[in-house]
Structures are given as structure tokens and as C-alpha cells.
Amino acid sequence: MQAEGSISLQISATKDVLSKQLAEFVIQKAAEAKREKGKFVVALSGGSLPKTLAKDLVTDDCKTRAEFSSWHVYFADERCVPLDHEDSNYGLSKTELFDKVDIPADQIYPIDPSLTPEECAAAYAKSLEAGIGEGIPVFDLLFLGIGPDGHTCSLFPGHPLLQENSKTVAHILDSPKPPPERVTLTYPVLNAAKEVVFVSTGSSKKDAMRSILKDPNSELPAKLVRPSNGSVTWFIDQDAADGLKN
Numbered sequence: 001m002q003a004e005g006s007i008s009l010q011i012s013a014t015k016d017v018l019s020k021q022l023a024e025f026v027i028q029k030a031a032e033a034k035r036e037k038g039k040f041v042v043a044l045s046g047g048s049l050p051k052t053l054a055k056d057l058v059t060d061d062c063k064t065r066a067e068f069s070s071w072h073v074y075f076a077d078e079r080c081v082p083l084d085h086e087d088s089n090y091g092l093s094k095t096e097l098f099d100k101v102d103i104p105a106d107q108i109y110p111i112d113p114s115l116t117p118e119e120c121a122a123a124y125a126k127s128l129e130a131g132i133g134e135g136i137p138v139f140d141l142l143f144l145g146i147g148p149d150g151h152t153c154s155l156f157p158g159h160p161l162l163q164e165n166s167k168t169v170a171h172i173l174d175s176p177k178p179p180p181e182r183v184t185l186t187y188p189v190l191n192a193a194k195e196v197v198f199v200s201t202g203s204s205k206k207d208a209m210r211s212i213l214k215d216p217n218s219e220l221p222a223k224l225v226r227p228s229n230g231s232v233t234w235f236i237d238q239d240a241a242d243g244l245k246n
């Protein structure tokens, strides 16, 4: 593990090795949170992350150590589609993780896709308040992905939502990556987290990785996640790390 200030970088030879290392990291964080306050409050992203995260966590060995009964699971971003739609981040996490482990159903907090995106974001902000507390919610761990364009959650390069500082959850109607209507946590929430884990795999991410980890002037959305009292750990595979050479 190489440390760069409050940013750590874990490069794994393959995606499978990454999943194992990520699982051990998460098990340790879940145990710490449970010991300190009896619960582990996290937010999950969609895309490739749920599969990579779940691969080892759902094995018998990990399941017994991951303290799933104390997990409270929110979504870092979500597409405004029915929960059983193939584009739903909740749906993906359900298939990969929730259906295979014992997180109590009332500790998983999906969006209400029957609402308009604006209403949905406001309702999700209320749900964060009810579950985590007033003000900016502080997550124990945020699981974030990045796109080849450097977006994270549904915060896209150059989008006005990057400047959203008054809401904890915002809606977007024009996501450049389909589907266009989504809701997302905003930077005040991302930057209040105790721990952020980014997972980035595959060669399509290598240019973004280079910009984020090597270019001090990069303004890619994932680079702007720098929790003031928390740490960021990047789990990346060798294909994504190829952009870091030289």
C-alpha cells in the first residue's frame, strides 16, 4: 500500500485479487464501526462496483466475518428507473450482494422511483436525515466507482451539479451517460465521509486514473472527493494502473 497524504493506493495484479483485498478491507472497517457504535453505515455505487465488491464478500468465510447484520446501506447515486429495471443500481446490488448475505431488509434504503427525480432527491435527503441524522450525513464508508470520463456517483465532468453545495442529494435530468434521470449524493456528503473507497478496474479507466492520481490540476469529478476528516483508498487493478506509468 503506497500512501499519498490521506490518499492510499492499492494496485492489484488482477480484478480477482482486488476483490479479495477489498473484502478484507471492508471486513476490518465493518468490525471497527460495529465495535464503536453498533452499526456500519455505507453507501454503494452502481456500475461495475457491486460485482467486484461482492465477489469475495459473499463467500462463507467472509460472510461470517463481515457483520452484515449491522450494515445500513444507502445508495451513492441511483438511476430513476424501477428497482427491478436492469439499469437500477439497487437492482444490481440486490442481485450481487443483498440476495446472498443477511443484511436486514429494513436496513437497505432504496430510492422511491415512483417520484419525479426532483421529488425523489428530496425524499432521499429526508431518508438520510431520518436514518443518519440532521445536517450533512457522515457515512462510515462510501463505495465509489469512476467512469472512463472520471465521473463518480452521478457527478459528471463540467456539469453544474459539481457546484451543488446546499443539498445533500441532488437530481440530474441530463446525465451524459444513460439513463439521463438520476439522483446523486453531492460533494458536501462525499467530503464528510469517514472513509471513501474507490474501485477502478479495466483499461478503459487508465486515462482517468492518470489524470486523477498524477495530474495535480485535474478537475475530474472523482479527484474532487477529498474528505476533510476522512481517508480515500483507491483499489485499482493493473489494467487501470497502466496509465500511472512514467
Ligand SMILES: O=C1O[C@H](COP(=O)(O)O)[C@@H](O)[C@H](O)[C@H]1O
Binding pocket: 045, 046, 047, 048, 049, 077, 078, 079, 089, 144, 145, 146, 147, 148, 151, 152, 153, 154, 177
Ligand atoms: O453510471 C454510473 O457509472 C459509474 C461508473 O460505472 P462503471 O460501470 O464504469 O464502474 C458508477 O460508479 C455509478 O454508480 C453509476 O451510476
